[in-house]
Amino acid sequence: MDVQMSQGVAWPDVLPCLAPAVEQAATSAARVLGEMAGRDIAAGRVALQPVALADLPLVAGDPERPVVAVHLAVQGATAGHILLALSERMAHGLVDMLLGQPEGTTTELDELGRSALAEAGNVAGSFFLTALAERARAVLAPTPPLVLHDMCGAILDALAAQLALLACEEALVIETQFTCDGQVVDAAFFMLPAPALLGVLTGAGAPQEVGHVGRAP
């Protein structure tokens, strides 16, 4: 894979600079998710991977796999995307945890369940962004959360098109897996920064305030 972004950022310089901040942000997001769910949730493996946009829909495996995802966009010139993607079973389990219900109660997502997931994704995403923003001395705010139930590849396809609109040829995929009570669970947290946001996060761009402030964590 070409190590040079089309926008002129060298991956070997960017990745080591960004990795500690991402790990700290993932830890922060996992902790707040655990507090909401009343379980011991921790950030597992954190991977930073440059991916050609054409390959983005395949980055999470089988593109036709159904997932429940919470999407948050970072608006403005420094756009980017955050996605908390869960298998259907994991999403139902998380709803039960968030609502204090016995495991197995949720078998389909209703409005209450979607709302609980939106809040969890919003809080986790906001904590993740805040941790990154503090390191970068920038203010980064997400849009309100959107709960999606679709093929995983279709969500990533739509994100690829949004990034393509910004003349990106590649995306940096930041992927964090989670563990719950010590077990790896079928949930992943993705961040796809557009080049300008990548510049802010790595100190190449000037600190600035961007985006519309959603619900505060």
Place this chain on the structure above:
Amino acid sequence: MSVAPPNGRAIGVGLGQLHVAREGELVAYSLGSCVAICLFDPVVRVAGMAHVVLPNAPPHFDGGLPGKFADTAVPALLDALRAWGAVPLRLRCHLAGGAAVLMLASGALPDIGARNVEAARAALARARIAILGEATGGTQGRTVRLDAATGRVRVRSVHGPEVEL
């Protein structure tokens, strides 16, 4: 990275790609806002598919990946099909995809799906190709399969039944 053919007959058509075949199945997996343009010549039995990502090429487009943009994908796909003996006037056309998967209430993100569908229809109209069937718009992603030998187009959404256009 490549799309793994599930049964050995499928040819994955990824973002921005276009492909022509006489046999097997051309597949665009899990389209979100992207649009698959499917063309088939029933006489010489050749099929082509483009996986369009954006509506229009930028002004100084270098022609690198013509399938990426609706306005460049249609002429490029026609050229490829002509090279395989197809005649544009005979082509049967179907469109699928173009969903507003990331439809935010705030309208924070542009509806690329709708723009892609509109641009694909316009490019096909310029080429005088009629669209026989569509599965476009909505908010759910789709997988599209084009049987290269018969021209049959099948579309499936998450948890939905597979339907023929």
